[in-house]
Amino acid sequence: MSFLKSKFHHPRLARNELGLTHRDYEGSLSTLCAGCGHDAVGAALVQAVFELSIPAHKIAKLSGIGCSSKAPTYFLNQSHGFNTVHGRMPSVATGAGMANRSLKYIGMSGDGDTASIGLGQFAHVVRRRLDMTYIVANNGVYGLTKGQMAATAERGSTTKKGNKVLWPDIDLATMALELGATFVARSFSGDKEQMVPLLKAAICHEGFAFIDIISPCVTFNNHATSTRSYDYVREHVQEGLIADFVPVASDITTSYGEGESNDICLHDGSIIRLHKGSNGFDARDRQSSLGAIHKHRENGEILTGLLYCDPTYRDMHDILNTTETPLNSLNEKELCPGAHTLNGINNGFR
Amino acid sequence: MKPTNTIDPTHFHKVVDCQYACPAHTPVPEYIRLIMARRYTDSYMVNWEANVFPGILGRVCDRPCEPACRRQRVEEKPVAICRLKRVAADNKGDIQDRLPIIPTKKNGKRIALVGAGPASLTVARDLMPLGYETTLFERDARAGGMMRSQIPTFRLPEEVINSEVDLVLNMGVEPRFGNEVNSLKAILDEDFDAVFVGTGAPNGRPLDLPGLKEAGDHVKIGINWLAGVSFEHIDEAPKRVVVLGGGNTAMDCTRTALRLGAKDVKAIVRSSYDEMKSSPWEREDAVAEAISIIPNHTPLRYVVENGKFIGVEFDRVETHWEKGKRRLVSTGEDPVLVECDLVLVAVGQDVSLPWIERDLGIQFDDWDMAVVNRDTFQSTNERVFFGGDAAFGPENIIMAVSHGHQAAASIHRYLTDGRDVNDVPIGDYTLTSQKMGIHEWSYQSAISDEERNVVPIINLEQALEDITAEVELGFDEKLALSEAARCLSCDVQTVFSEDLCIECVACEDICPMDCINFVTNGDEDDLRSRLIVPADESERDLYVSGQLKSQKVMVKDEDVCLHCGLCAERCPTGAWDMQKFLFQADRAT
Structure with missing residues (x-):
């Protein structure tokens, strides 16, 4: 078994604005099963952060428990990280986010960590619109405990051992939409061309960005009667809106005719350029998105791509009026503004 | 694109850059892997089967494999493939019981081999185990050709040549050594079934400049001088020696002169330093022995004053490239006189075939070279085959070996009933999974970060004292294993x-x-x-x-x-x- 990946890299590897190659954003060599979709999610994240030229130390990776949640070890080695208690990643992310607004927060979770033990935490972090990118690597199965079906597995599909799933599944994208997420997307780990621009947009989005990534489990959920296998997903995917990510201050060129594309401008000035697929809906209209998701589900299809994005909503920092300065950088004068300020506050309650 | 055809060996063969670049297609990664397993004898035999002279080539090969080595594209320097070959040769055990069995009952076909260099010896090595009888014609008293006469002993010890040449001769080759060969007709008249001409490029090219005649013995042809040293007719050099030329022979001349007592040795070259013909490592070895290499100097005349030889006069030039062609343009400065006592001319070698009568059905081209088929090595006389430098002009040992293999295969087809000599097969291959377990391979899959190891050498004083003292000591086992581990196993x-x-x-x-x-x-x-x-x-x-x-x-x-x-x-x-x-x-x- 190889535990090491050679440090040699392609002599003509592309470099980003920081002069780094995508290899500089790698993590340790993965110990997930060979062919695990989560590794492809990690690779897409590496590519996204590399392309955005974000220094790795300006990112914090947070996760709970599960195959998905051990995945952050395998990307962005130079970033901050916190591997929390099962289902409690949103709380730690909230604390970290409140303490330091200057970092980009990437939460990596799974179907168990989010849709079962962590469902309560998930609901509240969405509701509060914490400024973070929340990724669910969704394989519909508990891989780390040997293949029990997760809450996101569809009713009627069967486990590897042949047991039918009796309960209806939780659709996390719909849930995030209902609870007020301001960026919702769904993707497939086998489609990096779609994942990378979505991840870039999600990272640049200020507010709660949720991406549900169907990420097949090769060991426990890749059989013929699964609805989360590579083959099944590939056959049932319907790409709704094709999104390009146009970074800040780059020349905007488009190969699409007038009226065929639609721009969403994010806070930092970057643009999500949407091209209407055949089954177009309005990604700025929550109801339209919900309708499209439901319609495709009824047809047995999986709608992927950007589902919803509205950068005009205020996030948790705006609502709480938090300080731009990370708490660890505040000095004594700012933390203890003196009797005069205290009097002012006290007078406000009289 | 259409799917790659992997049934045809070409694609995968090209991936093994070193083996593909080797004219004899030596399975380089295979023998390096055997060195890593310390199976030196096995490694030697893999080499011996492919290139016949592993001990010799492990010291003096032109190494077309190394510039091709993938390691150079991912790191900086190639694997020291050549010197690892020497490791296999230095550490091998007894190989007698691994040599092919020579049938006592012959197949009735007799082959004449002219010139006992690497090409002819390879033909003999390939054909003897098949029952052919071979007769080897050579003007010198001993076999080996240019490997013996032109390569100095401090790079290639005599015992190494002897042992590998003898492996072939001991197969029962009939030697006819010590007589100048001056008629192909006479050989053909002996009713050989086929004749292989491997007489090399034995004529050193002279440099006919004004003053040559007057200079007399002060100007000598490099390879003749080296042969004189090799056969011990020459055992000293004057104090100041100038070598004209920038190839490997020129480098050998300079280093040999130094060992025979010269104190001031210069190699003076027309081209720039980087465009010199010699292999970079041979140049470096010469420089390491304090030889001065003077580039961009074109010789104008040999200077003799009042009957006394003074030296050589040079024009200073610059290299200009025009449409891919090199032109040396005078800088217009005054000529430079380099005083010396001996000039060795090493500016090229020519094939010499005046001993082949022109009425034997062998066609010659405008350059007086025999017309030879590049695939079969057959001449226009179907009984006569060519190989080595004699076929297409000066190359190197490994190329001669490759020619020998191919010519032997053609001769065998030619003399086997019902086979077409022009039907040249591409070669054979096996493809075997290396999987041993879930994540376990039967080859070293981990990539070594080691940089190229340097071969240890004896100190300069010791080297210059004794012309037979081999300069390179070869890798010891520790260095050899470290170097072998650098191989990426492209096979x-x-x-x-x-x-x-x-x-x-x-x-x-x-x-x-x-x-x-x-x-x-x-x-x-x-x-x-x-x-x-x-x-x-x-x-x-x-x-x-x-x-x-x-x-x-x-x-x-x-x-x-x-x-x-x-x-x-x-x-x-x-x-x-x-x-x-x-x-x-x-x-x-």
């Missing part, structure tokens, strides 16, 4: 089966060199431009699969693959496998 191929692929793209993600791509198909230029790292300029082939379920294809750029096996380890379905590709060039069998 262990990444073999892809599209019917097993589920397109999880784990291989694309894990590949340290970003070689693997899953893209929609297109023509070659288009595909090359759309790879993760575009390969527009690359000379290496793409490995393209058939169409996958998503309508994409797998495209692997073979250029810088480390053969680390991570793609196969990361593949959940075994669509990737690491398989050892052992290519055997066509041989007489």
Whole structure:
């Protein structure tokens, strides 16, 4: 078994604005099963952060428990990280986010960590619109405990051992939409061309960005009667809106005719350029998105791509009026503004 | 693009850059792997079968393999392939029981081999085990050709030549040594079934400048002088020696002169330093012995004043390139006089075939070279074959060996009933999975970060004292194993089966060199431009699969693959496998 990946890299590897190659954003060599979709999610994240030229130390990776949640070890080695208690990643992310607004927060979770033990935490972090990118690597199965079906597995599909799933599944994208997420997307780990621009947009989005990534489990959920296998997903995917990510201050060129594309401008000035697929809906209209998701589900299809994005909503920092300065950088004068300020506050309650 | 045809050995053969570049197609990674397992004798035999003279080539080969080595493209310097060959030769055990059995009952065919150099010896080595009788004609008293006469002993000890040449002679070759060969007709009249001409390029090219006649013995032809040293007719050199020429022979002349007592030795070259013909390492070795190399000087005349030899006068020049052609242009400065006592001219060698009568049906071209078929090495007289330098002009030992193999195979086809001499097979190969367990391979898949090891040498004083003292000591075992571990095992191929692929793209993600791509198909230029790292300029082939379920294809750029096996380890379905590709060039069998 190889535990090491050679440090040699392609002599003509592309470099980003920081002069780094995508290899500089790698993590340790993965110990997930060979062919695990989560590794492809990690690779897409590496590519996204590399392309955005974000220094790795300006990112914090947070996760709970599960195959998905051990995945952050395998990307962005130079970033901050916190591997929390099962289902409690949103709380730690909230604390970290409140303490330091200057970092980009990437939460990596799974179907168990989010849709079962962590469902309560998930609901509240969405509701509060914490400024973070929340990724669910969704394989519909508990891989780390040997293949029990997760809450996101569809009713009627069967486990590897042949047991039918009796309960209806939780659709996390719909849930995030209902609870007020301001960026919702769904993707497939086998489609990096779609994942990378979505991840870039999600990272640049200020507010709660949720991406549900169907990420097949090769060991426990890749059989013929699964609805989360590579083959099944590939056959049932319907790409709704094709999104390009146009970074800040780059020349905007488009190969699409007038009226065929639609721009969403994010806070930092970057643009999500949407091209209407055949089954177009309005990604700025929550109801339209919900309708499209439901319609495709009824047809047995999986709608992927950007589902919803509205950068005009205020996030948790705006609502709480938090300080731009990370708490660890505040000095004594700012933390203890003196009797005069205290009097002012006290007078406000009289 | 169409899916790569991997049934034909060409694609995988080209991936093994070193073996592909070797004219004799020595399975380099295979013998290096055997060195790593300390199986020196096995490693020697792999070499011996392919190149006949591993001990000799491990010291003086022109190493076309090393500039081709992939290590150079991913790190900086190639694996010291040549010197590892010497390791196998230095450490081998007894090989007597591994040599081919020579049949006592002969097949009735007699072959004449003219010139006992590497080409003829290779033909003998290939044909003797098949029952042929061979007769070897040589003007010198001993076999070895230029390996013995032109390469100084401090680079190639005599006992190394003897032992490897004797392996061939002991197969029962009939020697006819010590007589100048001056008629091919006489040989043909002896009713040989075929004649192989491997007489090399024995004539050193003179440099006919004004003053040559007056200079007399002060100007000598380099290779003749080296042969004189080799056969001990010459045992001293005057104090100041100028060598004209920048090839390997010139370098050998300078270093030999130094050992025979010269104190001031210069190699004076027309070209710039970087464009010199010598191998870079031979140049470096000369410089290390305090030889001064003076580039950009074109000799004008030999200077003799009042009957006394003074030296050589040079014009200073610059190199200009025009339409790919080199032109040396005078700088217009005053000529430079370099005073010396002896001039050795090493500006090239020529093939010499005046001993071949022109009415034997052998066609000659405008340069007085025999017309030889490049695939079969047959001349226009179907009984006469050529090889080595005599066939197409001066090359090197490994090329001569390659010619010998191919000529032997042609002779064998020619003399076997019902076979067409022009039907040259491409060669044979085996492809064997290296999988031992889930993530376990029977080759070293981990990549060594070691830099190229330097071969230890004796100190300069000791070297200059004794002309027979070999300068290079060779790698010791520790260095040898460290150097061997640098080999990337390019012969262990990444073999892809599209019917097993589920397109999880784990291989694309894990590949340290970003070689693997899953893209929609297109023509070659288009595909090359759309790879993760575009390969527009690359000379290496793409490995393209058939169409996958998503309508994409797998495209692997073979250029810088480390053969680390991570793609196969990361593949959940075994669509990737690491398989050892052992290519055997066509041989007489």
